[in-house]
Amino acid sequence: MGILDWSGLWFGLTLPAIVLMYLFKRKYIDTVVPSHLLWDRVLRNIEANRPWQKLQNRLLLWLQLLVAALLVFALMEPFVWTSGSGSGHTVIIVDTSASMSAAWNDGEAKTKERATSRLDKVKEQLKANIDAAGSQTEFTLVRLGSEPDVLLSREGNRSLLKQAVDELVPDYGKAAYRETLSLAEALTRDDPAAGVLVYTDDRWTERTDDIAFGGVPIQIVSVGEGTEANASIEQFGVKPISNQIKAAGIATVRNYRETSISANLDLYGDGKLLASKKITVEGGKSAQVSFEELARDEVYRLQLSPEDDYAPDNEAFAFLERGSQPDVLLLSPGNMFLEKALQLSGARVTRMNTASGGGKESEQSALPEDKPDMIVIDGAAPDYLNSEPWTEMLQDTPLWTWGGKGKKLPLTNGEVKTVSHPVTRYLSFTTPMAGELLDREMPAWGSPLLEFGGQIAAYAGTEAGQRRLSFLFALEDSDLPLRPEFPILVGNAVKWLQSGKASGLGRVTAGTEVDIPVPTEAEEAFWIPVDGYALQSGAGKIAAERNAGSVLSRQTSPGIPGLWRFEMKEADGENLSSYNLEVAADPAESGILGGGKTLSIGSSDQNSSSPAASAGSDTRKDAGKAKPLGASPLQSQRSLVSLVVLLALLVILAEWGVYQRGRSI
Structure with missing residues (x-):
């Protein structure tokens, strides 16, 4: 049972007023007297009247107090929740925006393993309310994403x-709040038995x-009144330092x-x-x-x-800007044909002379100032490549070798x-380019x-x-050039060696479109989670969008935050x-403590008297305002x-019967 208007308690002041009137009531004694003493009797009654008499146990008093108490109770608009008898059409809107993935707190300490999200709490409550609703109620389930x-x-x-409710997941894109409410308004328009929850x-x-x-009628059930807390990485970027x-x-x-x-703040580069x-x-x-x-x-x-109550904004990624021209480090004693061919491919070539006597050893072995996109070794590799700095760079850089030391x-x-x-590709050789080859076994990774x-x-x-x-042949011993x-x-x-590196496309909001340079030879493509929240949440590979059998150059980004890689084959x-x-x-959505607009939906005065109240609507005068998660809103208010x-009328009739007895009782 519940009360809609506690202001009716002010009428309860009538109860002490009734008692006060009985305290001031005149007291009369029935006595048989001669008729010539009537005026003397009136005078004595006036003199004998005493205020503040002892309150007598009178039936009329109790009946009047009961009537006043019932009137006070009626002014408070009492109601009871009923279930199993409701009917009508209820449109249920479930908010699945990104902030609904935040942890739901009720003031009690919770471990990370026991943390429950806001959406999980809504699912739990909604399923219980569906079971408690009237057997004739029909539901339309709308997801707000x-x-x-x-x-449904x-x-x-x-x-x-309940199965559809269980399958609801957060949507991390820009939420369509107005569009969803407009859809609900269209679904309930001209439907006298409809309600919105x-x-x-x-x-x-x-x-x-x-x-x-x-x-x-509209009812808003709020699940955001906990003690959530959040901090986020709003922006993050990196840039190369020139000449280093x-x-x-x-x-x-x-x-x-x-x-x-x-x-x-922990900063990782390629996982390290x-x-x-x-x-602080x-x-x-900020x-x-x-x-x-x-x-x-x-x-x-x-x-x-x-980690705090909202995990998706606790990480950020950044990529170094890469030019369209790859930087190639050419280690060669001098080969004009190879150097020019590399330049024709669009590469920026930096040559280091490996010929003996080409300079001091310290100058020859110095690492380049800028890390190259690939390394090309023409002929025998110099000994300084076995040093630790060079070994590390060779391991982390695409490598192309021509010939080398060893038996032929x-x-x-x-x-x-x-x-x-x-x-x-596009090549057809009919005769060998060299007369001898290095006697070298192909490694396990090669084909x-x-x-x-x-x-x-x-x-x-x-x-x-x-x-x-x-x-496995030296370029100078070949007619290939x-x-x-x-x-x-x-x-x-050059193109194949560079394709092993992934270029950075920047940062986009989940579910938005992004332009990707897709080559014509791409037959299939996938979005693959690489790192971050997407990988931790168990996101799987997503097939790229296609049209007429071809991979589209405009793709919709994945819907889960994190680092994704668009791979083509x-x-x-x-x-x-x-x-x-x-x-x-x-x-x-990061401001889960507030900062957004308090939800309030426009509604007319008819909400409080609509027939759809039995479908689980809010019949209060402030319907359309957010209420905390509580008793089943899908039950009917009777x-x-x-x-x-x-x-109260029956008690008044009983009081009239007492009054007709003609005695002060």
Whole structure:
């Protein structure tokens, strides 16, 4: 049972007023006297009247007090919740915006393993309320996400409804608040038995109080009144430092709490920890943090710890800008044909002379100032490549070798076999380019490209995530540079070696469109979770969008925050270029403590008297305002006012019967 209007208690002041009147009531004694003494009797009664008499136990007093108490109770508009007898059409809107993935707290301490999200709490309550609703009630279930989605329409099967509720997941894109409410208004328009029920965290970023539902009753159930706290990485970026093999980064951290916080920022480059900083951010403010002297890596990840109630904004990714022209480091004693062919492919070539006597050993062995995108070794590798700095760079960089040191074997015959590969595309060789080959066993990661007389002349593959290409003959001992296929071969090789590196596409909000340069030879493509929240939440591979059998260049980004890689393959399964993309949740959802617009939906005065009240609507005068998660809103409110008034009338009739007795009792 419940009370709608506690202001009716003011009428309770009539109870002491009735008692006070009985305290001042005149007291008369029945006595038989002669008629000539009547005037004397009146005078004595006036003199004998005493105020503040002892309160007598009178039936009339108790009946009058009971009537006044019943009237007070009726003015308070009592009601009781009933179930199993409701009917009508209820549109249920479930908010699945990013902020609904935040932890739900009720003031009690919870471990990370026991944490329950706001959406989980809504699912639990909603399923219980569906079971408690009237057997004749029909439900339309609408999901509020990046776009409104009607999951079930006028469904009465409770099992299907609860199954649909269980399958709800957060949507991290920009939530379509107004569009969803407009859809609900259209679904309930001109339906006298309809009602709208909204489950939300009462944290909306758009105005909705101007959307009027006419006479349709609305109830908003809020699940956002806990003690949630959040801090986020608002911005993060890196840039190369000129003339150095270093980079610098800067980040902005915002504290949405009312009190200051101390947190740690851990910066990773290609999975390795590069720097850590401890920061303090005042309540409701932001702080900037800079990082200097960073190694130049492909992907940087910034992690904010300790974790708070909203995880998607606790990390951010950044990519170094890469030009369209790859930087090639050519280690060669001097080969004009190879150097020019590399330049024709669009590469920027830096040559280091490996010929003996070409300079001081310290000058020859010095690492380049800028880390190259690939390394090409022409001829025998110099000894200084075995030193630790060079070894580390060779391991982390695509490598192409021509010839080298070691025993050489002459060809047994002139048969040439070309294996289909991106490096050998558009090429057709009929005669060998060299008369002898290095006697070198092909490594496990390699696959043959060319065979001369049954001997492997070139192979390619991927070692520890880096592309490798090797030709087992010296370029100066070959006529390949004089052939017209040579520039095509070099261009194919540069393109293939670069395709092993993923370019950064920047940062986008989940579910938005992004343009990707898709080559014509791409036969299939996938979004693959690489790191961050997406990988931790168990997100799987997503097939790319296609049209008429071709991979589209405009793709919809994945719907879960984190680092994703768009990988493309040719028909033979060979990998093409790939692209890294940071997917972020809508930043407007980070202020889970508030800061958004308090949810209020426009509704007319008819809401309090609509027939749809039995479908689970809110019949209070302030319907359309957010209420905390509580008793089943899908139950019917049955008013007790008429029953109380009827009881009061019966008591008044009984009082009239007592009055007609003609005695003061």
